[in-house]
Amino acid sequence: MTAILLGGAGRTGSRIHDRLRRAGRPVSYASRRTGFDWDDPSTWTPAITSATALYVCYSPDLACPGVAEKMAALGRAALSAGVERLVLLSGRGEQGARASEDALRDAGVPTAVLRCSWFQQNFSEHFLAGPVRRGRLRLPAPDVREAFVDLDDVADAAVVALTGERPDDATYELSGPELLTFADAAAVLASAMGRPVTFEPATVTDFVADLALDGIPSDEAEPLAHLFTEILDGRNASITEGVERMLQRPPSTFAAYAQRAAAAGAWA
Structure with missing residues (x-):
């Protein structure tokens, strides 16, 4: 292979x-x-x-x-x-x-x-790292729950699909093992970091302005805002079995991810 x-x-x-x-x-x-x-x-x-x-x-x-x-x-x-x-x-x-x-x-x-589902690592390796570091998630997100998935689980699943004995022609929905709102996620991050992190609903304009503090231009920030306003409407507020089906183990929790990321200095 x-x-x-x-x-x-x-x-x-x-x-x-x-x-x-x-x-x-x-x-x-x-x-x-x-x-x-x-x-x-x-x-x-x-x-x-x-x-x-x-x-x-x-x-x-x-x-x-x-x-x-x-x-x-x-x-x-x-x-x-x-x-x-x-x-x-x-x-x-x-x-x-x-x-x-x-x-x-x-x-x-x-x-x-x-x-x-939304990657857990969006909070440490992508556009939400700066807001988490500042201790304030200002997002155009409603109060809906999301089953944030660990990128390491996604990578493990991709390796299984790439290397399995037989080619797999199937669709897998990958999620984490729990449903969390962004306020819940902020509380978990605060616990892992040992300092406050809050969630504040914001307009798209405020969100774009906040990401500009991290050097993210508006033509990149605005499509991200679109994902918040369109995808986060409750359609994914359910837990799937995709990770367990592919890896024969439970998916990683958001708390485990946050603890690993904090220990690695993601928000130092």
């Missing part, structure tokens, strides 16, 4: 890469740095020719206009290149991503789709 990770050394890709390398599995990245360009289909086949398994992580989002067409073309390229299995990172509850999932599968390569 030779795995190629489309999407570069992102938060999931880097974790998957490390796990496969430690297991002695051949693995490499494909990104603009290595000559793979999502906007230039002529670069796709040369980048994946040696792969028997592909991990697909598309940024910024599978629901963006034109992405389904790219996924359809990638599926055909993978089939022609002899790729035996695909693993696609998708979003739980994102109806706009379903067309991209279906399009990738249309070529006939077995495809494991990992639909994920």
Whole structure:
């Protein structure tokens, strides 16, 4: 099995890469740095020719206009290149991503789709790290519950899908083991850090201004605000069995993640 990770050394890709390398599995990245360009289909086949398994992580989002067409073309390229299995990172509850999932599968390569809840690591490795460090989560989020999922669980699940004895053509919804509001999450983070962290409902304008303190421009912050206002409507306020089905163990709790991140100095 030779795995190629489309999407570069992102938060999931880097974790998957490390796990496969430690297991002695051949693995490499494909990104603009290595000559793979999502906007230039002529670069796709040369980048994946040696792969028997592909991990697909598309940024910024599978629901963006034109992405389904790219996924359809990638599926055909993978089939022609002899790729035996695909693993696609998708979003739980994102109806706009379903067309991209279906399009990738249309070529006939077995495809494991990992639909994920909000990542726990968004609070330490992504756009919420700055607000947590400042002790105030100012978010355009309603008081709904979310089953935040650990990126390490997602990476473990992706490795299983990439290396299983048989290619898996199934969809897995991955979540954490508990439902938490952002106020609940703030309390857990405060306990792990040993200092106050609060949650405050905010307007999109206030949210964008807060992220600007961390150097995140408005053209990146506004789509993130869209995720809060559209996806966080209660549609994902349920716990799934995807992690346990794939890994034969319970998913990691938010408190365990927060304690690890604090000990590693994520918010120092």
